[in-house]
Amino acid sequence: MNRRKFIASTGAVGLMAAGGFPSSATVSAKAPAKRALMKLGDQTAPTNETHLNYLARYGVRNICGYPQIEGDRIYATVEELNRMVDLAGKSGISIDCTAPPFLESSYIDKEKHPAIMLAQSPERDRDIEALQTMIKNCARAGVPSIKYNMSILGVVRSGRTPGRGDATNSTWKLSEAHPATPLTKAGHVDADMFWERITYFLDRVIPVANEYKIRMACHPHDPGMPPEGYQGVNRVLGTVDGLKKFVTIRESPYHGLNFCQGTVSEMLHDPGVEIFDVIRYFGSRNKIFNVHFRNIRGHRNDFVEVYPDEGDVNFVKAIQVYKEVGYPYMLMPDHVPVAPNDPGSLQSFAYCYGYIRALIQSVDYMS
Numbered sequence: 001m002n003r004r005k006f007i008a009s010t011g012a013v014g015l016m017a018a019g020g021f022p023s024s025a026t027v028s029a030k031a032p033a034k035r036a037l038m039k040l041g042d043q044t045a046p047t048n049e050t051h052l053n054y055l056a057r058y059g060v061r062n063i064c065g066y067p068q069i070e071g072d073r074i075y076a077t078v079e080e081l082n083r084m085v086d087l088a089g090k091s092g093i094s095i096d097c098t099a100p101p102f103l104e105s106s107y108i109d110k111e112k113h114p115a116i117m118l119a120q121s122p123e124r125d126r127d128i129e130a131l132q133t134m135i136k137n138c139a140r141a142g143v144p145s146i147k148y149n150m151s152i153l154g155v156v157r158s159g160r161t162p163g164r165g166d167a168t169n170s171t172w173k174l175s176e177a178h179p180a181t182p183l184t185k186a187g188h189v190d191a192d193m194f195w196e197r198i199t200y201f202l203d204r205v206i207p208v209a210n211e212y213k214i215r216m217a218c219h220p221h222d223p224g225m226p227p228e229g230y231q232g233v234n235r236v237l238g239t240v241d242g243l244k245k246f247v248t249i250r251e252s253p254y255h256g257l258n259f260c261q262g263t264v265s266e267m268l269h270d271p272g273v274e275i276f277d278v279i280r281y282f283g284s285r286n287k288i289f290n291v292h293f294r295n296i297r298g299h300r301n302d303f304v305e306v307y308p309d310e311g312d313v314n315f316v317k318a319i320q321v322y323k324e325v326g327y328p329y330m331l332m333p334d335h336v337p338v339a340p341n342d343p344g345s346l347q348s349f350a351y352c353y354g355y356i357r358a359l360i361q362s363v364d365y366m367s
Contacts, residue, residue, distance in 0.1 A: 036323045036364040039355045040289070041096065041330025047084055054346065057176040058353040060169035062330050064097035064147060064290070065081065072111060074102050074127065075134035081141035089157075090188040097145040097217070097290060100134055102127065105219065108184050117152050118186055119197050120307055123138050130199065132208045139212035140356060145289055145329075150198055152186050152233050155222045160338075161304055167337035168349070172223050172266070174301040184231040191234045198236070199249055206250040217258035217289035218246065223266040224300060231284055239267055240278055247287045256287040262294035262305060262335060266311055269299050283325030291322070292334035304310040305335045307348075308355050308361040319359045320366065332358050 034281050042055055043064035047302030055063060067076040067084040076084075076098070102113035115123035131148075138146060158177045163169040209216045236242045243264075247256060264278055265271035282288050295311025296303045308315050322331070333352030336345050 041332035043332050049313035056091040058350050059357050062094050062096045065095040075130045078137045078140045089326050095143050098143050099147050103148040105149045105155050108152045108186050128204050135208050135212050135214045138214050145223045147214040149219045165339045169303045169304040169337050175217040179231045188232040191236050192238045192245040202250040206252050206255045210252050215254050215289045219258040220263045222263040256289045258290045260292035265296050279321045283327050291331045293331040294334045319363045323363050
């Protein structure tokens, strides 16, 4: 092709008529891509030198850490928090979150400090006061967030099923569930009772979080249960509507969710379709303070927990949505498959760290 035909076929005639070919600077001048703000995170214990070096090895630089608390105290002192922060810093890791040694995903009959969830006064007031103290101490130590649970039943599962290779996956089938007892020590807890206990707690905790600017991140109920409840308990934080109500109680920029994407997927009838709008709803309102970035196969009342790349939720699309809403905090693996030759599931977690890190790096280059 001669030069005249080349110019005509490429539309370069118009460019020349307008003043010639564009410079390389003009060709490359594009609006910069929106950066991905989220970070690869982790919440596994213990927060000691060996485990911190393991995390650093796989590119984890932001974690939820667990301070060593002396005795039976249920809050960490400033000194204990500072020691944890300094130790993590030696491995190049930032403590972005912590947790108290109560208000965990624990079964109420085994919980050492159940008063808040059982509405037992004056014990629950003492436990709330301990959490208020921990909020103040986190502010002094530079730890910006605390995660917690408001659970009676803990994490409920019906068994394990085979996964890839020799791994097994945690499984929930409501139709095959057989609770150990008809009721827990909490007895019957209907929705109104549960909301009263949650509101009592938030009314006393969130004003302190506001004052000290500490994000309080609550985990949903795992899994959601039928409206009539399970073991006598109505799991009010086991539906998307329940979570929407929760974040409007004591409205505050420091009151939000430890958004377990796996648990929220377990609430849905078609998680592979529905989860993205749920992320948008809470993410666009700045109510997501942490993300448990895990996948499931199945749906409400019938699912297995799987590796992030083999579930029903498209994780490439999910991370694009987190970028879309400007989510700036941690994406962390959780509830990984277990295998007999993988003590502590360290290999499974390492696989997930690499997978999530690669997703973050990839989405960072997408416009």
